[in-house]
Amino acid sequence: MFQKHLQKAADSILPQTLYVVATPIGNLADITLRALAVLQKADIVCAEDTRVTAQLLSAYGIQTKLVSVREHNERQMADKVVQYLSDGLIVAQVSDAGTPAVCDPGAKLAAAVREAGFKTVPVVGASAVMGALSVAGVNDPSFHFHGFLPPKTGERQKLFAQWAAADYPVVMFETPHRIEAALSDMAAVFPERRLMLAREISKTFETFLSGTVAEIQTALAEDGNQSRGEMVLVLHPAVKEKSETLPESAQNVMKILSAELPTKQAAELAAKITGEGKKALYDLALAWKNGGG
Structure with a gap:
């Protein structure tokens, strides 16, 4: 079953495509089968640090050509990657950990490849x-x-x-x-x-x-x-302070609805319209009926 899915992933990989591959952020077992298939089949792997990526590839017995594409040379290397794709090659891009272009190099390369008319395909994976x-x-x-x-x-x-x-x-x-x-x-x-x-x-x-x-x-x-x-x-989000009084807009909606509908039904509908609490709107209408406003 494992090999079946790995082969299916491999069969879907196309030439003249840049695959942006998410790699493990720590535990090597977090790599996906699709990522392994892409890295195995890629003619070129663009790495942020070739030494780090070499260790990952070695752990899975993968041998392929590594080139360095990092923050300081990304724009210049984009032209070479476009040439690789023009030659019909399969190119994968990885960062040291996680997903390229997310607090890591990669965005400039992906943009250049798309502008040159070639496909960029994300291979999703581990995310901190x-x-x-x-x-x-x-x-x-x-x-x-x-x-x-x-x-x-x-x-x-x-x-x-x-x-x-x-x-x-x-x-x-x-x-x-x-x-x-x-x-x-x-x-x-x-x-x-x-x-x-x-x-x-x-x-x-x-x-x-x-x-x-x-x-x-x-x-x-x-x-x-x-x-x-x-x-x-x-x-975590800031805790919302509960207001003791309903906004004037919500009160106006409730006033209109309670004049035409039973109080409970008016409160339910007003709550949907305004986003305020149904009980608070119901209590407000009761207060009006009892001479409170």
């Missing part, structure tokens, strides 16, 4: 962002991904101020040598906000710390090992 979100305990349908936090305190503080009232989770990356400073800046802006620090996801020393920013600061102070490795921070 989605991995952290999946265990953070946030259930919001949307989130903001920022990437690496600014290295300077002033820039971080301005950024955090923008998120002070954010009603959505924010996912960000941070480095070991800046984590203490970043948490210190966070504590000043988000003293009560919940935060999760995911460290070394999928690796041997994977840990997840959750609590207030101050509690995570304490955990890092008590165990220096928690300040090491790759880090993802998930900032």
Whole structure:
């Protein structure tokens, strides 16, 4: 069954195509069968660091030509990759870990290939962002991904101020040598906000710390090992303050509906229209009927 799916993936790989391949972020077993099929069949593999990628390929017994495509030469190498594709070759692009172009080189190459008229195909896989979100305990349908936090305190503080009232989770990356400073800046802006620090996801020393920013600061102070490795921070949404009074617009909707419909039905419909609580709208209508407004 394993070989059947691997062969099916291999059969779908086309020449003159750039495959943007997600690689494991830690645990080598997190690579997908499709990624293995692409790497096995690729004539050229563009790597951020050829030494890192060579270790991955060696682990799976794959031998192919590696070329270096990194931040400083990506634009220049794009012309060579376009030539490879023009010659009918299959090209794969990888970063050291995770998905190219997501806080890693890759966007310029993909854009150049598409502009040259060739296909770019994503081969999805392990993601530190989605991995952290999946265990953070946030259930919001949307989130903001920022990437690496600014290295300077002033820039971080301005950024955090923008998120002070954010009603959505924010996912960000941070480095070991800046984590203490970043948490210190966070504590000043988000003293009560919940935060999760995911460290070394999928690796041997994977840990997840959750609590207030101050509690995570304490955990890092008590165990220096928690300040090491790759880090993802998930900032929970700001807690919405409950208003004791309904917005005037919601009250107007309820007033119109309650004049034409039974109170319960009017409250249900008003709640759907305004997004306010059905009970609060119902209680408001009762107060009107009892002479309260």
